[in-house]
Amino acid sequence: MSGHGPPVPMISRKSGPLAGNADVPGDKSVSHRALILGALSVGDTRITGLLEGEDVLDTARAMRAFGAEVTDLGDGAWSVHGVGVGGFAEPDRVIDCGNSGTGVRLIMGAMATSPVTATFTGDASLNKRPMARVTDPLALFGAMAVGRSGGRLPMTVVGARAPVPVRYEVPVPSAQVKSAVLLAGLNAPGETVVIEREATRDHTERMLAGFGAETVTQETGEGRIITLAGRPELVPQQIAVPRDPSSAAFPVCAALITEGSDVRVPGIGLNPTRAGLFTTLREMGAALSYENEREEGGEPVADLRARFSPALRGVEVPPARAASMIDEYPVLSAVAAFAEGPTVMRGVKELRVKESDRITAMATGLRDCGVEVEEGEDWWIVHGRGHGGVPGGATCASHLDHRIAMAFLVLGLGCVRPVRVDDGSPIATSFPVFEPLMTRLGAEIRREG
Template sequence: MSAHATPIPMTARRSGPLKGVAEVPGDKSISHRALILGALSVGETSVTGLLEGQDVLDTAAAMRAFGATVTRHGEGEWTVNGVGVGGFAEPSQVIDCGNSGTGVRLIMGAMATTPIAATFTGDASLNKRPMGRVTDPLALFGAKAVGRAGGKLPLTMIGAAEPVPVRYTLPMPSAQVKSAVLLAGLNAPGETVVIEPEATRDHTERMLRGFGAEVDVQETPEGRVITLKGQPELTGQRVAVPRDPSSAAFPVCAALLVPGSEITVPGVSRNPTRDGLYVTLLEMGADIAFENPREEGGEPVADLRVRYSPDLKGVETPEDRAASMIDEFPILSVVASMAKGTTVMRGVKELRVKESDRIDAMARGLEACGVKIEEDEDTLIVHGTGSVPGGATCATHLDHRIAMSFLVLGMVSETPVSVDDGGPIATSFPIFEPLMSGLGASVSRDNS
C-alpha cells in the first residue's frame, strides 16, 4: 500500500519525443533543513521554492508540534517563526514523519539536546528502517531512545538535560547522521566535531553558516572534519530553495533515452556533493549542457539542456562517488539497461537501508523486464544491450524513486512497464505525472 492511501497502479508506454521545460520541484534536502533551522532560529525565516511533497509537509507539521509557527502563504512560499536554539517545547502528540528518513533523523537530532521527550513514528516503510545509526551518536550527548528491537520506530527520544559536546567519526557515509549530530550540537556547550572519512552532501553546514552558526570545515588525512561551536543564536533568514537534482534526474534521464527528445530543466542545484549522477551521465556520453551557472540560496545552480543521446556506453562508478549520487542509483540503473555494455555501480550498500532495499528492488524489477543483473552487498552490475523488452509489473516497496525509475523505463522499453503503486511518488515529486505528461510522456493511472 501507499504511505497515506490505497495503492495507485501506474503504467508507462513508449511515446514521441519529450519536449519543453521541466519545472521540477524544490530540493527536498534543503526544504527539510530550511524548516528545521527556521524553527531553531530567533525571528522569521521566509522560504521560497519549498518542496510541498508529503515528506516536507510532515516536517512542517513536526516543527509546529515543537512550538514553531509555520505558515504557508502560497505555492512554495512559507514562513517559520522560530523558538531559538534549545527552545523546542515538548509535543503533545506523536510525531508522524510519514515516509521520510531525512525528516525523522534530522528532527531527532534537533531535539536531542533539549530536556523534552518526543515519540516518533512513520509509515510501514519508515518503521522498518534502522534508527540506531542516529540514536547511537545522539546518546553520546546524553539523549536516550526507547523503542522497538533494532532501534526501529515507533520510538521515544528523551533529550539530554545536561548535554555534552561530542566528537564523532561516521562509520559509513551518511548526510542524515552527520546532520543529526550537528543539529544536536547546536544546544551543547563547547565544540561538537563530526569527522566523515568520505564527504557527503553539505547542505547542513552551508545552511548553519547562513543562519549564523560558526562552522569550520577542514580537509585532513582522516577525512573531512566539521567543527560546530555550540549554543549560537541563530537568526531567521530568507531561503531560496534551488530545484532538486534528484527529482531532475527523472526527466533528464527520460530525455536522454527517448529518441528525438530535447528539454530544459531550469535552476537545478549543482552542489558538488550532489552531482555524481550528472558526472556519470557525461562519462556515459550524455548530451547535457549546463547553462547560466549562478548561485541561489547559497547553492550553485544551473539550467540543464538535455538532448537524446543514442550512443550511451556502460561505465564503472567509483566507490568514492557513491555518496554524491546515492539517491540516483535506481534511475542510473535504468539508463545503464539502455546503454551498450556493462555498468558497474560500486559502494552502494547504503541503498539497502533506504525507503526499501533499492538494490534488490531494482535488480528484481529489471530482471522481470529482461535485463541481465548481477549484485552483491555493495555492488550492482547492469549489462546493457541498448534495448529492454519490458512488459513487467514492478514492485515499488513503498519507494518513490523505485516507482519513478520503472516508469521512466516504460517510456523506452519495447512493451509497457507498470508499477504496483505510484502513490509514494507524492512524498518527493508530487507533480511528476503532469510534468512528464506535459513533456509528452505516456504515463497513466491504471485504476482511473
C-alpha cells in the same frame, strides 16, 4: 497521490519525443533543513520554492508540534517563526514523519539536546528502517531512545537535560547521520566535531553558516572534519530553495532514452556533493549541458539541458562518487539498461537501508523486464542491451519507495512493451507533480484502474 493512501497502479510506455521545460519542485534536502533551522532561529525565516511533498509537509507539522509557528503563504512561500536553539516545547502528540528517513533523523538530532521527550512513527516503509545509526551518536550527547527491536520506529527519544559536546566519526557515508549530530551539537556547550571519511552532501553546513552558526570545515588526511561551536543564536534568513537535482534526475534520464527528446530543467541545484549522477551520465556519453551557471542562496545553480542519447555506453562508477548520487542509483540503473555493455556500481551498501532495499528492488524489476543484473552486498552490475533493446512488459513492485516507482516509470518510456508499477502513490512524498510534469513533456505515463 499520497504515500499514505491506497495503492495507485501506474503504467508507462514507449513515447514520442519529450520536449519543453521541466519545472521540478524545490530541493527536498534543502527544504527539510530550512524548516528545521528556521524553527531553531529567533524570529521569522521566509522560504520560497519549498518542496510541498508529503515528506517536507510532515517536517513542517513536526516543527509546529515543537512550538514553532509555520505558515503556508501560498505558491511555495512559507514563513517559520522560530523558538531559538534549545527552545523546543514538548510535543503533545506522536510525531508522524510519514515516509521520510531524512525528516525523522534530522528532527531527532534537533531535539536530542533539549529537555523534552518526543515519540516518532512513520509509514510501513519508514517503520522498517534502522534508527540506531542516529540514536547511537545522539546517546553520546546524553539523549536516550527506546524503540522496537532492531532500533526501529515507533521510538521515543528523551532529550538530554545536561548535554555534552561530542567528537564523532561517521562510520558510513551518511549526510543524515552527520546532520543529526550537527543539529544536536547546536544546543551542547563547547565544540561538537564530526569526522567523515567520505564527503557527503553539505547542505547542513552551508545552511548553519547562513543562519549564523560558527562552523569550520577542514580537509585532512583523516577525512573531512566539521567543527561547530555550540549554543549560537541563529539569525532568521530569506531562503530560496533551488530545484531538486534528485527530482530532476527523472525527466533528464527520460529524455536521454526517449528518441528525439530535448528537455531543459531551469534553476537546478548543482551542489558538488549532489551532482554525481550528471557527471556519470556525461561519462556514459549523455548529451547533457549546463547553461546560465550562477549562485543562489549559497548554492550553485544552472539550467540543465538533456537530449536524446542513443549511443550510451556502460561505465564503472567510482565508489567515492556514491555519496554524491546515492538517491540516483535506481534511475541510473534504468538508463544503464539502454547503454551498450555493463554499468558497474560499487560501494553502494547504503542502498540496502533506504526506503526499500533499492538494489534488490531494481535488480528484480530489471530482470523481469529482460535485463541481466548481477548483485552483491554493496555492488551491482547492469548489463545494458542498447537503445531499443529492453523488452519491458513486467509489473514492477515499488516497495513503498518513491524513487523505485519513478525509476521503473522512466524505464518504460524506452522499452519495447509497457512497464507497470504496482503502486505509484509514494511518489507524492518527494515529487508530487511528477505525473503531470512528465505528461506535459510528452511522456506516456498514466494511472490504471
